[in-house]
Amino acid sequence: xxxxxxxxVLRAIVEDYVSTTEPVGSKALVxxxxxxxxxxxxxxxxxxxxxxxxxxxxxxxAGRIPTDKGYRLFVDRLSSIKPMSAAExxxxxxFLAGAYSLDDIVARTVRLLAQLTxxxxxxxxxxxxxxxxxxxxxxxxxxxxxxxxxxxxxGRVEQAVVELPDVAEPESVAHLRTVLNACLDGHKLSDAxxxxxxxxxxxxxxxxxxxxxxxxxxxxxxxxxxxxRVVFGGxxxxxxxxxxxxxRDVLEALEEQVVLMRLLGEAASPSALTVRIGxxxxxxxxxxxxxxxxxxGQAMAKLGVLGPTRMDYPSTMGAVRAVARYVGRILGxx
Amino acid sequence: xxxxxxxxVLRAIVEDYVSTTEPVGSKALVxxxxxxxxxxxxxxxxxxxxxxxxxxxxxxxAGRIPTDKGYRLFVDRLSSIKPMSAAExxxxxxFLAGAYSLDDIVARTVRLLAQLTxxxxxxxxxxxxxxxxxxxxxxxxxxxxxxxxxxxxxGRVEQAVVELPDVAEPESVAHLRTVLNACLDGHKLSDAxxxxxxxxxxxxxxxxxxxxxxxxxxxxxxxxxxxxRVVFGGxxxxxxxxxxxxxRDVLEALEEQVVLMRLLGEAASPSALTVRIGxxxxxxxxxxxxxxxxxxGQAMAKLGVLGPTRMDYPSTMGAVRAVARYVGRILGxx
DNA sequence: ATTAGCACTCAGAATGATAGAGTGCCAGGG
DNA sequence: CCCTGGCACTCTATCATTCTGAGTGCTAAT
Numbered sequence: 001x002x003x004x005x006x007x008x009v010l011r012a013i014v015e016d017y018v019s020t021t022e023p024v025g026s027k028a029l030v031x032x033x034x035x036x037x038x039x040x041x042x043x044x045x046x047x048x049x050x051x052x053x054x055x056x057x058x059x060x061x062a063g064r065i066p067t068d069k070g071y072r073l074f075v076d077r078l079s080s081i082k083p084m085s086a087a088e089x090x091x092x093x094x095f096l097a098g099a100y101s102l103d104d105i106v107a108r109t110v111r112l113l114a115q116l117t118x119x120x121x122x123x124x125x126x127x128x129x130x131x132x133x134x135x136x137x138x139x140x141x142x143x144x145x146x147x148x149x150x151x152x153x154x155g156r157v158e159q160a161v162v163e164l165p166d167v168a169e170p171e172s173v174a175h176l177r178t179v180l181n182a183c184l185d186g187h188k189l190s191d192a193x194x195x196x197x198x199x200x201x202x203x204x205x206x207x208x209x210x211x212x213x214x215x216x217x218x219x220x221x222x223x224x225x226x227x228x229r230v231v232f233g234g235x236x237x238x239x240x241x242x243x244x245x246x247x248r249d250v251l252e253a254l255e256e257q258v259v260l261m262r263l264l265g266e267a268a269s270p271s272a273l274t275v276r277i278g279x280x281x282x283x284x285x286x287x288x289x290x291x292x293x294x295x296x297g298q299a300m301a302k303l304g305v306l307g308p309t310r311m312d313y314p315s316t317m318g319a320v321r322a323v324a325r326y327v328g329r330i331l332g333x334x
Numbered sequence: 335x336x337x338x339x340x341x342x343v344l345r346a347i348v349e350d351y352v353s354t355t356e357p358v359g360s361k362a363l364v365x366x367x368x369x370x371x372x373x374x375x376x377x378x379x380x381x382x383x384x385x386x387x388x389x390x391x392x393x394x395x396a397g398r399i400p401t402d403k404g405y406r407l408f409v410d411r412l413s414s415i416k417p418m419s420a421a422e423x424x425x426x427x428x429f430l431a432g433a434y435s436l437d438d439i440v441a442r443t444v445r446l447l448a449q450l451t452x453x454x455x456x457x458x459x460x461x462x463x464x465x466x467x468x469x470x471x472x473x474x475x476x477x478x479x480x481x482x483x484x485x486x487x488x489g490r491v492e493q494a495v496v497e498l499p500d501v502a503e504p505e506s507v508a509h510l511r512t513v514l515n516a517c518l519d520g521h522k523l524s525d526a527x528x529x530x531x532x533x534x535x536x537x538x539x540x541x542x543x544x545x546x547x548x549x550x551x552x553x554x555x556x557x558x559x560x561x562x563r564v565v566f567g568g569x570x571x572x573x574x575x576x577x578x579x580x581x582r583d584v585l586e587a588l589e590e591q592v593v594l595m596r597l598l599g600e601a602a603s604p605s606a607l608t609v610r611i612g613x614x615x616x617x618x619x620x621x622x623x624x625x626x627x628x629x630x631g632q633a634m635a636k637l638g639v640l641g642p643t644r645m646d647y648p649s650t651m652g653a654v655r656a657v658a659r660y661v662g663r664i665l666g667x668x
Numbered sequence: 669a670t671t672a673g674c675a676c677t678c679a680g681a682a683t684g685a686t687a688g689a690g691t692g693c694c695a696g697g698g
Numbered sequence: 699c700c701c702t703g704g705c706a707c708t709c710t711a712t713c714a715t716t717c718t719g720a721g722t723g724c725t726a727a728t
Contacts, residue, residue, distance in 0.1 A: 039721095040673095046722090060721085135471075137469075157481070157493040159435055159491040236585035239582030254569070255567060372701070372702050374692095395708055395710065397691095
């Protein structure tokens with residue numbers, strides 16, 4: 001159906017179109033690429049490719065541009081990820097190594113990705129569920145209010161105010177803290193639910209209601225919240241006059257955590273790249289290249305970039321993969 | 335020089351131009367506003383206003399549009415801040431009241447401001463210097479590493495990893511924590527510097543180096559960092575086809591903390607509005623309306639919105655003032 | 669299967685004519 | 699002295715028209 005040359009033609013069309021932003025015609029193709037056939041032959045091939053839906057013509061007398069389906073084929077079978085140069089790798093490493101907190105790591109990652117790809121970068125915070133509790137702190141804020149602070153082994157600090165059902169004496173708060181730390185220290189939050197069940201017995205009855213409130217915040221609120229935290233940057237790269245009309249949609253999507261999460265896609269194994277093209281993202285003319293990242297081979301969250309459908313996929317994929325790896329490594333160290 | 339009517343003409347021009355985005359001519363003016371004079375008279379007035387630099391003509395046969403100087407005069411003398419309606423005030427209050435942490439308050443404030451004004455909202459985190467220490471926590475992360483957690487009376491939790499010069503035993507860390515809490519609890523960070531000086535005496539000599547490291551991070555790093563934290567949102571409102579070319583500049587400015595800080599301007603007394611117009615902001619075609627906010631009459635940080643020079647100043651100023659007040663109030667309660 | 673040649677299509681630039689919005693200025697009237 | 703009606707003038711925006719060139723699809727020949 002699609003012989004070797006037709007694939008080469010498609011590849012050439014994608015590459016040319018990506019670099020020039022202009023529909024590419026048969027003549028230009030034979031000139032710029034080493035195809036040893038005439039323009040007419042290419043035209044026949046292009047007619048076939050168009051019939052199959054890989055390329056399209058904006059209007060009758062124009063060259064061809066790839067369709068979403070064309071990009072799909074290009075990404076899946078016609079291109080290979082472009083590895084980062086040694087210099088780039090060093091730069092990535094140096095840039096991330098300077099981070100002093102999880103917030104900082106995430107912030108730097110966003111900047112890095114945006115700079116490297118010249119596109120919008122999106123980074124999800126590492127999940128708390130998979131990380132272990134290092135310390136839990138309770139601080140009285142008032143008679144029926146405590147501040148719950150959770151410190152994990154990835155260096156993350158999470159906080160939440162808990163409204164207590166009953167008045168709590170300072171001693172009972174202190175006691176609760178001791179119990180919590182004794183039981184949860186070193187455990188993963190994902191296992192904590194099981195641990196906590198047996199915990200209630202150890203709390204004196206009058207304090208159980210309060211303890212329950214703290215537990216539920218700890219498990220639901222804190223752990224959940226983080227999974228939904230997504231940060232983005234590099235929006236200045238949207239100003240390139242692409243998109244045009246869709247720009248508003250993109251900006252709106254970026255501000256909706258939920259949409260952003262969906263864009264990053266389902267979890268996958270670390271460093272495995274996901275590429276969603278055009279309509280697949282729900283945003284017209286937009287593609288998303290994403291990867292899972294995490295320490296020690298465990299996927300903890302996702303990160304990626306969002307750009308116009310006509311982006312340089314090999315380079316972008318190379319950058320995303322490299323950054324995902326280095327972030328995972330940094331996270332593993334801290 | 336500028337009689338009553340000329341000022342009215344300027345006001346009318348600003349209002350019309352803001353609502354239509356189109357140069358306004360003498361005819362349209364007399365029609366839409368209750369000016370009891372003829373178009374010719376208005377033309378004469380406009381000629382004067384133009385000569386003085388308050389309005390300008392895009393081209394010969396077009397109407398007039400306000401210049402930066404014109405907007406300035408309008409804001410300073412020709413308009414009054416439009417108060418929020420009761421319904422809007424209730425909405426603001428309800429929206430902010432649901433917040434459960436400082437992060438959340440700030441995030442909600444940004445969304446609120448962006449929605450109310452349909453522009454880009456910018457909010458600076460409340461300064462730590464002015465808030466009092468409620469609790470300090472030190473957690474060992476390794477032999478020469480501790481995690482410093484600072485909890486303030488505004489409910490903010492700040493964290494930083496401190497690299498210690500010497501190896502620290504768990505007991506010495508615990509001791510340091512006790513001393514820190516005893517001395518700083520209830521004190522403001524801005525006074526902490528003085529307090530800390532006398533503190534060194536109470537620390538055994540072998541631990542002094544470590545204590546010093548913790549102090550300096552506490553004072554410099556934590557307190558400073560926060561003052562530079564600025565959050566923005568509502569960028570989707572940039573997609574309105576204004577700006578055109580300057581859009582990239584605006585987006586870039588938004589991603590640069592430093593620039594953003596400068597845009598918010600110098601500190602002022604709470605609820606006092608600052609309006610910077612056009613060139614005054616350093617961003618062509620862009621204006622910034624900002625206000626200081628803080629609990630109990632103390633200015634703690636600034637917030638504002640950024641929009642096209644031709645924005646609805648009275649409404650925007652009303653929204654910014656209202657939000658600044660309510661945020662201050664919420665902050666005062668927690 | 670490939671190629672050269674040719675007629676055909678169509679977007680975009682260039683041109684020119686037109687309409688209309690808005691101005692500036694002047695002379696007359698309160 | 700200020701206001702007003704009238705009028706000539708100046709542009710821009712718009713539309714229709716033309717022209718050009720890039721690019722195609724088809725066909726007949728290799």
